[in-house]
Amino acid sequence: MKFYIKTFGCQMNVNESEIMSGLLTREGYEWTENPENANLIILNTCAVREKAENKMHGAIGEYGRFKNKNKDLILAVGGCSSEKERDEILKRHKKVNFIFGTRNVVDIVNMVNRAKRGEKFSDFSDKLSDMSHDLPKMPNSLHHAWVTIQYGCNKYCSYCIVPYTRGFEKSRDFEDIINEVKDYAKKGYREITFLGQNVDSYGKDFGDGKPKLDKLIKEAAKVEGIERIWFMTSYPSDITDELIDTIAKEPKAANYFHLPVQAGSNNMLEAMNRKYTKEQFYKLVHRVRSKVKGVTLSTDIIVGFPGETHEDYLETLQLIKDIRFEKVNIAEYSPREGTIAAKFKEDNVSKEEKNKRLMEIVEIEKNIGREENEKYAEKIIRVIQEGKTKHGMHFGRTINNKVVMFDSIDEYNGKYVDVKIRRVSAGPLYGQKIADETQVDFKKEDPTLKIFD
Known part of the structure; x- marks a missing residue:
């Protein structure tokens, strides 16, 4: 069958x-x-x-x-x-x-x-109680594995349907997750990504109310064969100093945070039922950048949320310009049946205005992305080669989540490759493969973060 x-x-x-x-x-x-x-x-x-x-x-x-x-x-x-x-x-x-x-x-x-x-x-x-590390899986990749560690969401953002479709937060057993990581390592996997609706709230339901993603990353980093550890998706107010310190000190932890801010106006954040202010978000970004070398940040933005004035939108625009995210995922607000916003808030920002705001952010973010990528021009950076695009070029990802395009062969999929960047864009970097880990003289040190010395 x-x-x-x-x-x-x-x-x-x-x-x-x-x-x-x-x-x-x-x-x-x-x-x-x-x-x-x-x-x-x-x-x-x-x-x-x-x-x-x-x-x-x-x-x-x-x-x-x-x-x-x-x-x-x-x-x-x-x-x-x-x-x-x-x-x-x-x-x-x-x-x-x-x-x-x-x-x-x-x-x-x-x-x-x-x-x-x-x-x-x-x-x-x-x-969910039947979820365990020994369940059979068919991953699409031979070097990278998704590992779900936390289910559900307790935040109830007013625009979001997820708490109603995924239920309350529930964390998987710590040791069972580590056993799954070990299973993947034995099969030759080099990268793992810890997943959750609010991944950085992992472990808060274990009794003491404290997140334990930092401890999970430290333990996973001890597993021989695992060389990069990622996590997504975060909720800003659950990012702890312990997690930031762990990312800063642990060489296997990716120097990357996805921090969905959604809006730069406190009026909108309150209307969205987000659990932080824009001032707290700025402080979080400062804490991350002051500690994590070469860190890249991405975010999510919603434009045209009910009641968003032009002044509210300008505050969001200013936040994007101030923080200079490497990537912004932008969405025009649309009511989702069953959410608080759909039930109690009038969708009173016109479609034309939503689209105008979205397109302006897109253009600003393109300029920021291109300018931020200039620091990599003519530099050598290290990626794990992931595969081939539909256009025939191979691609890989750095430890700080920069996507790099280059000519290669499938034999190097899942392997470390050093690439010299010849061209930058608002999105990917483009370069020339100059070395790979199969060579005897391949250097152990990752040259990527030397750019930020």
Whole structure:
């Protein structure tokens, strides 16, 4: 029996699809790249924006048509949109066999067997306690692994649907996570990324209320074979001094923070129910930059939130100019059914004004990105080669998350490569491969952070 999984949304969905693929493969199912050849199709969906939800409905229609040729095809829908829509999916789409939630992906084999027996059902049970390091997985990479350490969100930002689709925060057992890291290291993986809706709140639910991501990174760094450790996505007010110090002192920890600020106006931050002020955010950035050598920062911004005045927007613009993020993910506000903002706040910023603000930030960020990248011109930096783009160039990533494009061969995927930068852009750097770790005289020291000496 062949299966196909279509994954939408965040890296946690990717990780959960890897787990479902591993479980199905262990059961004797065979992965296929062509959904038309599949006997089982699973849609792992996203609900963060309405556009993502519309993609789910479109995909159900597209893949549901395969049932015209294969009446035994099982079509399943899981993920955040499934949690949000619940039984409405079964009512609207008659060709869906079953729907499931974000906390029971480990039960996928049992659910498929129920569908094979003719059941049409929804199952939103909580099986997070069954998550463990020894679950089989099918990662897309041979050198980098996603490791989910924390589920759910307790923040209830007024615009966000995630707490309603992912539930309350729950941290995985510390030792089980380290065992998973060790498992990946034994298989030759060199990089791991710790994942969570609020990854830096990991461990706050263990009893003392204190985050423990710093301790987790320190312990993971002891695992032989693991050479880079990343984490995402952070919530600014949960970033501790201990975590910053750990990133600063631990050579294996990536010198990179994604800090979603969302707005630069205290009026908007309060309306969004964010748990910090812009002054506190500025102080956080100062603490990070004063301690972590060569650190790069990225953020998320929402423009056109209900009630955002021109003055509020200008404050956000000023924050972006002051902090000079390496990357800004920008979104125009759109109401999400079920959120506080959608229920109680009028969407009173016009579509035209939202788009104008977005495009202005895009242009400013392009200029900042290009200017920040100039420091790398004609310098030698080190990447782990990740693969090839659709345009044929290979690419890799530095320890501080700069993406570099260069000519190479697939043989070096997953290996350290030194690249001399010949051209910069607002996004990637472009260079020439000059050395790789297979060479006898390859130097151990990473030249990247020497740029900041």
